[in-house]
Amino acid sequence: MRSLRYLSAILLIVVVSCSPVKKSTLTEVKHDDKAPEWESPFSKDFDKAMFKASLDVRGKHLSGIALIKKTSDTSFHFSFANEIGMTYFDLELWKDSYRCDYVFGPLNKKAFLNILQHDFRVLLFTGSFCGNPSHYKDPVTLDNIYYYSASSLFAYFNKENGKLTRLAGWSNLVDAVLIGLEYTQGPFPSGINILNPRIGMLLDLNLLGR
Protein backbone atom coordinates (compact mmCIF):
# COMPACT_ATOMS: atom_id res chain seq x y z
CA MET A 1 0.00 0.00 0.00
CA ARG A 2 2.83 2.36 1.02
CA SER A 3 4.83 1.57 -2.13
CA LEU A 4 1.73 2.21 -4.22
CA ARG A 5 1.44 5.67 -2.64
CA TYR A 6 5.10 6.40 -3.47
CA LEU A 7 4.57 5.19 -7.02
CA SER A 8 1.52 7.48 -7.43
CA ALA A 9 3.46 10.44 -6.04
CA ILE A 10 6.40 9.82 -8.39
CA LEU A 11 4.04 9.45 -11.35
CA LEU A 12 2.33 12.71 -10.42
CA ILE A 13 5.66 14.57 -10.17
CA VAL A 14 6.78 13.16 -13.54
CA VAL A 15 3.52 14.13 -15.23
CA VAL A 16 3.31 17.60 -13.68
CA SER A 17 6.93 18.37 -14.52
CA CYS A 18 6.26 17.49 -18.16
CA SER A 19 5.38 20.25 -20.56
CA PRO A 20 2.99 20.23 -23.55
CA VAL A 21 5.83 21.63 -25.68
CA LYS A 22 9.45 20.47 -25.48
CA LYS A 23 11.36 23.51 -24.22
CA SER A 24 14.55 22.03 -25.64
CA THR A 25 13.17 22.71 -29.13
CA LEU A 26 12.83 26.44 -28.36
CA THR A 27 15.43 29.20 -28.02
CA GLU A 28 15.37 30.87 -24.64
CA VAL A 29 15.52 34.66 -24.56
CA LYS A 30 17.49 35.55 -21.43
CA HIS A 31 17.65 39.36 -21.32
CA ASP A 32 14.14 40.40 -21.97
CA ASP A 33 11.89 43.43 -22.05
CA LYS A 34 8.52 43.39 -20.38
CA ALA A 35 6.24 40.53 -21.51
CA PRO A 36 3.26 41.63 -23.62
CA GLU A 37 -0.17 42.04 -22.11
CA TRP A 38 -2.70 39.89 -23.88
CA GLU A 39 -6.11 38.33 -23.42
CA SER A 40 -8.14 35.59 -25.07
CA PRO A 41 -9.84 36.85 -28.27
CA PHE A 42 -13.10 35.95 -26.49
CA SER A 43 -12.64 38.53 -23.74
CA LYS A 44 -13.37 42.28 -23.70
CA ASP A 45 -15.85 43.23 -26.45
CA PHE A 46 -16.70 39.70 -27.50
CA ASP A 47 -20.43 38.95 -27.59
CA LYS A 48 -20.99 35.87 -29.75
CA ALA A 49 -19.58 34.06 -32.78
CA MET A 50 -20.99 31.39 -35.06
CA PHE A 51 -18.71 28.79 -36.60
CA LYS A 52 -18.87 26.00 -39.14
CA ALA A 53 -17.66 23.19 -36.94
CA SER A 54 -16.37 19.65 -37.21
CA LEU A 55 -15.34 17.28 -34.47
CA ASP A 56 -13.26 14.17 -35.05
CA VAL A 57 -12.86 11.87 -32.11
CA ARG A 58 -11.85 8.22 -32.04
CA GLY A 59 -12.73 7.67 -35.69
CA LYS A 60 -16.11 9.41 -35.46
CA HIS A 61 -16.76 12.54 -37.49
CA LEU A 62 -19.43 15.08 -36.52
CA SER A 63 -20.10 18.29 -38.36
CA GLY A 64 -22.49 21.22 -38.10
CA ILE A 65 -22.75 24.71 -36.69
CA ALA A 66 -21.36 25.88 -33.34
CA LEU A 67 -22.12 29.01 -31.41
CA ILE A 68 -20.01 30.55 -28.65
CA LYS A 69 -21.80 33.24 -26.68
CA LYS A 70 -20.65 35.28 -23.71
CA THR A 71 -23.45 34.91 -21.20
CA SER A 72 -21.95 37.07 -18.43
CA ASP A 73 -18.62 38.66 -17.49
CA THR A 74 -17.49 35.28 -16.19
CA SER A 75 -19.27 32.71 -18.36
CA PHE A 76 -19.69 31.44 -21.91
CA HIS A 77 -22.10 29.12 -23.63
CA PHE A 78 -20.96 26.65 -26.28
CA SER A 79 -23.58 24.98 -28.45
CA PHE A 80 -22.92 22.52 -31.27
CA ALA A 81 -25.65 21.09 -33.53
CA ASN A 82 -25.60 19.17 -36.79
CA GLU A 83 -26.68 20.76 -40.08
CA ILE A 84 -30.25 19.49 -39.69
CA GLY A 85 -30.42 21.22 -36.31
CA MET A 86 -30.13 18.35 -33.84
CA THR A 87 -28.03 19.37 -30.83
CA TYR A 88 -24.86 17.42 -30.05
CA PHE A 89 -24.09 19.34 -26.88
CA ASP A 90 -24.73 22.52 -24.95
CA LEU A 91 -22.12 23.56 -22.39
CA GLU A 92 -22.06 26.46 -19.96
CA LEU A 93 -18.45 27.32 -19.07
CA TRP A 94 -17.00 29.25 -16.15
CA LYS A 95 -13.32 29.75 -15.28
CA ASP A 96 -13.28 26.91 -12.75
CA SER A 97 -16.34 24.85 -13.58
CA TYR A 98 -18.82 23.87 -16.26
CA ARG A 99 -22.37 22.63 -16.63
CA CYS A 100 -23.60 20.35 -19.37
CA ASP A 101 -27.12 21.50 -20.28
CA TYR A 102 -27.55 18.79 -22.89
CA VAL A 103 -25.47 16.11 -24.55
CA PHE A 104 -26.55 13.73 -27.30
CA GLY A 105 -26.60 10.16 -25.88
CA PRO A 106 -23.57 8.58 -27.62
CA LEU A 107 -21.38 11.61 -26.70
CA ASN A 108 -22.35 11.50 -23.06
CA LYS A 109 -18.96 10.31 -21.75
CA LYS A 110 -17.69 12.05 -18.63
CA ALA A 111 -13.98 11.80 -19.59
CA PHE A 112 -14.62 13.27 -23.05
CA LEU A 113 -16.74 16.16 -21.71
CA ASN A 114 -14.10 16.91 -19.06
CA ILE A 115 -11.36 17.19 -21.68
CA LEU A 116 -13.55 19.31 -23.95
CA GLN A 117 -14.52 21.78 -21.23
CA HIS A 118 -10.88 22.11 -20.08
CA ASP A 119 -9.83 22.81 -23.66
CA PHE A 120 -12.42 25.55 -23.89
CA ARG A 121 -11.27 27.05 -20.62
CA VAL A 122 -7.72 27.30 -22.04
CA LEU A 123 -9.16 29.08 -25.09
CA LEU A 124 -11.63 31.35 -23.29
CA PHE A 125 -10.10 32.19 -19.92
CA THR A 126 -6.36 32.68 -20.43
CA GLY A 127 -4.26 35.83 -20.71
CA SER A 128 -1.14 37.57 -19.45
CA PHE A 129 -2.72 37.56 -15.98
CA CYS A 130 -1.64 33.87 -15.81
CA GLY A 131 1.65 34.95 -14.14
CA ASN A 132 5.22 35.97 -14.98
CA PRO A 133 6.30 34.18 -18.13
CA SER A 134 9.63 32.93 -19.43
CA HIS A 135 10.41 34.13 -22.93
CA TYR A 136 11.38 31.82 -25.80
CA LYS A 137 11.56 32.07 -29.58
CA ASP A 138 10.62 29.55 -32.19
CA PRO A 139 13.99 28.80 -33.89
CA VAL A 140 12.35 28.51 -37.34
CA THR A 141 9.64 31.20 -37.44
CA LEU A 142 11.24 33.45 -34.80
CA ASP A 143 7.78 33.90 -33.29
CA ASN A 144 7.71 34.90 -29.63
CA ILE A 145 6.63 32.26 -27.14
CA TYR A 146 5.80 32.95 -23.50
CA TYR A 147 5.61 30.15 -20.96
CA TYR A 148 3.44 30.61 -17.87
CA SER A 149 4.70 27.96 -15.46
CA ALA A 150 1.89 28.39 -12.92
CA SER A 151 -0.65 27.16 -15.48
CA SER A 152 1.79 25.18 -17.72
CA LEU A 153 0.67 27.31 -20.65
CA PHE A 154 2.62 28.30 -23.74
CA ALA A 155 1.33 31.31 -25.71
CA TYR A 156 2.72 31.91 -29.22
CA PHE A 157 2.70 35.34 -30.88
CA ASN A 158 3.41 36.19 -34.51
CA LYS A 159 6.70 38.08 -34.64
CA GLU A 160 5.37 40.60 -37.18
CA ASN A 161 1.84 41.50 -36.08
CA GLY A 162 1.99 40.34 -32.45
CA LYS A 163 -1.22 38.30 -32.81
CA LEU A 164 -1.80 35.27 -30.60
CA THR A 165 -1.43 32.26 -32.93
CA ARG A 166 -1.20 29.25 -30.66
CA LEU A 167 -1.86 28.07 -27.13
CA ALA A 168 -0.45 24.87 -25.69
CA GLY A 169 -1.50 23.63 -22.28
CA TRP A 170 -3.01 20.71 -20.44
CA SER A 171 -6.60 19.43 -20.47
CA ASN A 172 -5.76 17.23 -17.49
CA LEU A 173 -2.70 15.52 -16.00
CA VAL A 174 -2.02 13.43 -19.08
CA ASP A 175 -3.76 15.14 -22.02
CA ALA A 176 -2.07 18.06 -23.71
CA VAL A 177 -4.15 20.52 -25.72
CA LEU A 178 -2.86 22.49 -28.69
CA ILE A 179 -4.98 25.37 -29.94
CA GLY A 180 -4.21 27.05 -33.25
CA LEU A 181 -5.67 30.44 -34.21
CA GLU A 182 -5.76 31.82 -37.77
CA TYR A 183 -6.63 35.33 -38.85
CA THR A 184 -7.88 36.37 -42.26
CA GLN A 185 -10.44 39.06 -41.48
CA GLY A 186 -9.33 41.40 -38.74
CA PRO A 187 -8.40 40.98 -35.09
CA PHE A 188 -10.76 38.07 -34.31
CA PRO A 189 -9.64 34.57 -35.38
CA SER A 190 -11.34 33.26 -38.51
CA GLY A 191 -10.21 29.72 -37.78
CA ILE A 192 -9.61 27.86 -34.52
CA ASN A 193 -8.51 24.26 -34.18
CA ILE A 194 -8.32 22.43 -30.89
CA LEU A 195 -6.24 19.26 -30.86
CA ASN A 196 -5.87 16.67 -28.13
CA PRO A 197 -3.21 14.37 -29.59
CA ARG A 198 -3.45 11.55 -27.01
CA ILE A 199 -7.16 10.87 -27.48
CA GLY A 200 -7.07 11.88 -31.15
CA MET A 201 -9.65 14.65 -30.82
CA LEU A 202 -9.72 17.54 -33.28
CA LEU A 203 -12.32 20.29 -33.09
CA ASP A 204 -12.19 22.62 -36.06
CA LEU A 205 -14.05 25.95 -35.96
CA ASN A 206 -14.34 28.26 -38.97
CA LEU A 207 -15.93 31.62 -38.41
CA LEU A 208 -19.27 32.22 -40.16
CA GLY A 209 -20.22 35.44 -38.46
CA ARG A 210 -20.26 37.48 -35.24
Next chain:
Amino acid sequence: MNKIGLFCFFAFCTCLTFPSSGQVKALSSADAEMVKKSIAEAAKSTVSLESGFIQTKELSVIKEQIVSKGIFYLKKNRLLRWEYTYPFAYLIIFNNDRIYVKDEDKENHISIQSNKVFREVNNILIGAVQGTLLQDTKNFQCSIFDQHDQFKALLIPVNEKLRGSISEITLFFSKSDYTVEKLVMREASGDYTRIEFMSKKINQNIPDEKFAIP
Protein backbone atom coordinates in the same frame (compact mmCIF):
# COMPACT_ATOMS: atom_id res chain seq x y z
CA MET B 1 -67.34 55.21 -19.16
CA ASN B 2 -64.81 57.40 -20.97
CA LYS B 3 -63.88 56.92 -24.65
CA ILE B 4 -60.77 54.82 -23.94
CA GLY B 5 -62.72 52.54 -21.59
CA LEU B 6 -65.47 52.13 -24.20
CA PHE B 7 -62.87 51.27 -26.88
CA CYS B 8 -61.22 48.66 -24.63
CA PHE B 9 -64.63 47.12 -23.83
CA PHE B 10 -65.51 46.78 -27.54
CA ALA B 11 -62.02 45.46 -28.37
CA PHE B 12 -62.44 42.80 -25.65
CA CYS B 13 -65.91 41.82 -26.94
CA THR B 14 -64.52 41.58 -30.50
CA CYS B 15 -61.77 39.23 -29.31
CA LEU B 16 -64.38 36.99 -27.68
CA THR B 17 -66.62 36.95 -30.76
CA PHE B 18 -64.03 36.35 -33.49
CA PRO B 19 -61.47 33.65 -32.71
CA SER B 20 -57.94 34.50 -33.70
CA SER B 21 -56.53 33.07 -36.90
CA GLY B 22 -54.10 30.91 -34.89
CA GLN B 23 -56.86 29.13 -32.96
CA VAL B 24 -56.28 25.40 -32.72
CA LYS B 25 -59.05 22.81 -32.47
CA ALA B 26 -58.42 19.11 -31.82
CA LEU B 27 -60.15 16.88 -34.35
CA SER B 28 -62.32 13.94 -33.37
CA SER B 29 -60.72 10.56 -34.07
CA ALA B 30 -63.01 10.06 -37.10
CA ASP B 31 -62.08 13.47 -38.57
CA ALA B 32 -58.39 12.88 -37.75
CA GLU B 33 -58.52 9.57 -39.65
CA MET B 34 -60.07 11.37 -42.64
CA VAL B 35 -57.26 13.95 -42.63
CA LYS B 36 -54.60 11.24 -42.29
CA LYS B 37 -56.18 9.39 -45.21
CA SER B 38 -56.15 12.55 -47.37
CA ILE B 39 -52.50 13.20 -46.49
CA ALA B 40 -51.61 9.57 -47.31
CA GLU B 41 -53.47 9.82 -50.66
CA ALA B 42 -51.69 13.09 -51.50
CA ALA B 43 -48.34 11.44 -50.65
CA LYS B 44 -49.27 8.43 -52.79
CA SER B 45 -49.98 10.61 -55.80
CA THR B 46 -46.78 12.63 -55.27
CA VAL B 47 -44.13 11.12 -57.47
CA SER B 48 -41.71 13.98 -56.99
CA LEU B 49 -41.43 17.13 -54.92
CA GLU B 50 -39.05 20.05 -55.11
CA SER B 51 -39.08 22.83 -52.55
CA GLY B 52 -37.01 25.62 -51.07
CA PHE B 53 -36.71 25.75 -47.29
CA ILE B 54 -35.65 28.02 -44.46
CA GLN B 55 -34.46 26.26 -41.33
CA THR B 56 -34.34 28.08 -38.01
CA LYS B 57 -32.71 26.44 -35.02
CA GLU B 58 -33.76 28.04 -31.72
CA LEU B 59 -31.26 27.66 -28.90
CA SER B 60 -33.54 27.83 -25.89
CA VAL B 61 -30.97 28.45 -23.12
CA ILE B 62 -29.24 31.41 -24.75
CA LYS B 63 -32.21 32.57 -26.84
CA GLU B 64 -30.31 32.60 -30.12
CA GLN B 65 -31.25 31.51 -33.63
CA ILE B 66 -29.21 29.78 -36.31
CA VAL B 67 -30.74 30.23 -39.76
CA SER B 68 -29.92 27.98 -42.73
CA LYS B 69 -31.45 27.94 -46.22
CA GLY B 70 -31.56 25.48 -49.05
CA ILE B 71 -33.54 23.36 -51.48
CA PHE B 72 -34.69 19.75 -51.39
CA TYR B 73 -35.75 17.23 -54.01
CA LEU B 74 -37.79 14.12 -53.23
CA LYS B 75 -38.57 11.30 -55.58
CA LYS B 76 -40.26 7.96 -55.13
CA ASN B 77 -39.03 5.67 -53.64
CA ARG B 78 -36.93 6.96 -50.77
CA LEU B 79 -34.76 9.28 -52.82
CA LEU B 80 -34.01 12.59 -51.15
CA ARG B 81 -31.55 15.34 -51.96
CA TRP B 82 -31.28 17.84 -49.10
CA GLU B 83 -29.06 20.72 -50.10
CA TYR B 84 -28.00 23.69 -47.95
CA THR B 85 -26.88 26.83 -49.71
CA TYR B 86 -26.60 29.13 -46.67
CA PRO B 87 -24.60 29.77 -44.45
CA PHE B 88 -22.39 27.25 -46.30
CA ALA B 89 -22.77 24.60 -48.97
CA TYR B 90 -23.68 21.19 -47.55
CA LEU B 91 -25.35 18.36 -49.40
CA ILE B 92 -26.92 15.11 -48.21
CA ILE B 93 -28.31 12.55 -50.63
CA PHE B 94 -30.38 9.70 -49.22
CA ASN B 95 -30.59 6.94 -51.79
CA ASN B 96 -32.42 4.04 -50.15
CA ASP B 97 -29.93 2.64 -47.62
CA ARG B 98 -26.99 4.73 -48.76
CA ILE B 99 -26.11 8.26 -47.75
CA TYR B 100 -23.72 10.61 -49.47
CA VAL B 101 -22.54 13.77 -47.74
CA LYS B 102 -20.62 16.57 -49.42
CA ASP B 103 -19.33 19.17 -47.02
CA GLU B 104 -17.73 21.80 -49.24
CA ASP B 105 -14.92 19.75 -50.83
CA LYS B 106 -15.08 16.80 -48.41
CA GLU B 107 -17.09 13.76 -49.51
CA ASN B 108 -18.35 10.98 -47.29
CA HIS B 109 -20.27 7.77 -47.90
CA ILE B 110 -22.34 6.45 -45.02
CA SER B 111 -24.39 3.32 -44.60
CA ILE B 112 -27.74 4.08 -43.03
CA GLN B 113 -27.55 0.90 -40.95
CA SER B 114 -24.27 1.89 -39.30
CA ASN B 115 -25.06 5.50 -38.39
CA LYS B 116 -27.69 6.13 -35.74
CA VAL B 117 -27.87 9.92 -36.24
CA PHE B 118 -28.34 9.72 -40.01
CA ARG B 119 -30.88 6.89 -39.65
CA GLU B 120 -33.00 9.15 -37.44
CA VAL B 121 -32.54 12.14 -39.74
CA ASN B 122 -33.45 10.05 -42.80
CA ASN B 123 -36.63 8.65 -41.21
CA ILE B 124 -37.75 12.04 -39.96
CA LEU B 125 -37.04 14.04 -43.13
CA ILE B 126 -38.50 11.55 -45.60
CA GLY B 127 -41.39 10.70 -43.27
CA ALA B 128 -42.14 14.38 -42.70
CA VAL B 129 -42.06 15.59 -46.29
CA GLN B 130 -44.06 12.55 -47.44
CA GLY B 131 -46.40 12.66 -44.47
CA THR B 132 -45.77 8.98 -43.72
CA LEU B 133 -44.68 9.73 -40.14
CA LEU B 134 -48.40 9.99 -39.33
CA GLN B 135 -48.81 6.29 -40.05
CA ASP B 136 -45.74 5.31 -38.00
CA THR B 137 -47.67 4.15 -34.94
CA LYS B 138 -44.71 2.03 -33.82
CA ASN B 139 -42.65 5.16 -33.11
CA PHE B 140 -45.16 8.02 -32.71
CA GLN B 141 -48.45 8.83 -31.08
CA CYS B 142 -50.26 11.20 -33.44
CA SER B 143 -52.93 13.85 -32.79
CA ILE B 144 -54.45 16.07 -35.49
CA PHE B 145 -55.61 19.65 -35.01
CA ASP B 146 -57.44 22.11 -37.20
CA GLN B 147 -55.54 25.40 -37.28
CA HIS B 148 -56.87 28.13 -39.58
CA ASP B 149 -55.77 27.15 -43.12
CA GLN B 150 -53.61 24.22 -42.02
CA PHE B 151 -53.90 20.85 -40.34
CA LYS B 152 -51.43 20.42 -37.53
CA ALA B 153 -50.15 16.93 -36.72
CA LEU B 154 -48.49 16.53 -33.33
CA LEU B 155 -46.24 13.50 -33.10
CA ILE B 156 -44.97 12.33 -29.73
CA PRO B 157 -42.29 9.63 -29.82
CA VAL B 158 -43.33 6.46 -28.01
CA ASN B 159 -39.97 4.85 -28.55
CA GLU B 160 -37.86 5.61 -25.46
CA LYS B 161 -34.57 5.90 -27.37
CA LEU B 162 -36.05 8.41 -29.80
CA ARG B 163 -37.61 10.34 -26.91
CA GLY B 164 -34.06 10.76 -25.52
CA SER B 165 -33.27 13.12 -28.40
CA ILE B 166 -36.66 14.35 -29.73
CA SER B 167 -39.56 15.27 -27.49
CA GLU B 168 -42.08 16.07 -30.26
CA ILE B 169 -42.45 16.75 -33.97
CA THR B 170 -45.17 19.00 -35.33
CA LEU B 171 -46.07 18.95 -39.01
CA PHE B 172 -48.28 21.59 -40.62
CA PHE B 173 -50.14 20.50 -43.76
CA SER B 174 -51.81 22.74 -46.32
CA LYS B 175 -55.59 22.28 -46.40
CA SER B 176 -55.56 22.85 -50.15
CA ASP B 177 -53.16 20.10 -51.29
CA TYR B 178 -52.32 18.20 -48.06
CA THR B 179 -48.58 18.69 -48.52
CA VAL B 180 -46.36 19.64 -45.61
CA GLU B 181 -45.71 23.39 -45.22
CA LYS B 182 -43.78 23.48 -41.97
CA LEU B 183 -42.00 21.09 -39.63
CA VAL B 184 -41.11 21.86 -36.02
CA MET B 185 -38.85 19.40 -34.25
CA ARG B 186 -38.55 19.95 -30.52
CA GLU B 187 -35.60 18.27 -28.86
CA ALA B 188 -35.23 16.84 -25.38
CA SER B 189 -32.81 19.73 -24.70
CA GLY B 190 -35.66 22.26 -25.13
CA ASP B 191 -34.16 23.54 -28.40
CA TYR B 192 -36.27 23.35 -31.49
CA THR B 193 -35.77 23.46 -35.23
CA ARG B 194 -38.38 24.95 -37.53
CA ILE B 195 -38.24 24.15 -41.25
CA GLU B 196 -40.56 26.14 -43.51
CA PHE B 197 -41.07 24.95 -47.07
CA MET B 198 -41.77 27.33 -49.95
CA SER B 199 -42.03 27.46 -53.76
CA LYS B 200 -43.11 23.82 -53.89
CA LYS B 201 -43.19 22.06 -57.26
CA ILE B 202 -45.16 18.83 -57.22
CA ASN B 203 -44.72 16.03 -59.78
CA GLN B 204 -42.32 17.91 -62.02
CA ASN B 205 -39.58 15.96 -63.71
CA ILE B 206 -36.50 15.65 -61.50
CA PRO B 207 -33.62 13.84 -63.22
CA ASP B 208 -32.31 10.73 -61.44
CA GLU B 209 -28.81 12.26 -61.52
CA LYS B 210 -29.89 14.57 -58.68
CA PHE B 211 -29.94 11.51 -56.40
CA ALA B 212 -26.94 9.72 -57.85
CA ILE B 213 -24.25 8.81 -55.35
CA PRO B 214 -20.79 9.27 -56.90
